[in-house]
Amino acid sequence: MKKLQILGTGCPKCKKLTEATEQAARELGIEFEIEKVTDIDKILEFGVMMTPALAVDGVVKVVGKVPTPQEIKGLIQ
């Protein structure tokens, strides 16, 4: 089960990243859970200084941008 965490306070870009990540995970056919991390202190614990960001199994993979679902597939595999 992949743990996919979207770090962001709920801005439009965070929502886009959530959608793109869900699409990527569905297309890969993997088991996954998505968690939205909206608490600033929790986001800072990852060392992340700008949102949106994506962490896969606790490891930050993307900061400050929304990659395409295709790019996200490469990051979560």
Added chain:
Amino acid sequence: MADKPCCEPVAMNDCCNGATVLIYPCSGSSDVGEISDHAGRLLTKEGFGKMHCLAGIGGRVPGITLSAQAADKILAIDGCPQDCASKTLFVAGIDGFASVRVTDHGMPKGKTPVTDSNVRTIVQRGAEALRASELRASA
């Protein structure tokens, strides 16, 4: 529920509409390293950007390194000509940043008291360097 404004306020500036500025002092053990550290913190307090963890860049902590790579502007504050902050950023593949070196401003290493006025000098030089710097291409 209405959308929240984009990307507030993790990095001091709005990452979608304004520049995200990250500041990396060398924070070295010497007097000039200590001045770099105080200057980084004061620049943060005064809203020029946000001090971030140089050690995390050295350790390639993903969230920290990716944040630096995505920053619109970066200021490295080096204590002395060893330029540890600048070199740490370079080695991590981060370039296009502004820098200021404490010893270039009449503060010899090992002979400079850590005073408010010396810290203030570096804050001013750092702010000027940031103002003069271009937005980073990789941001």
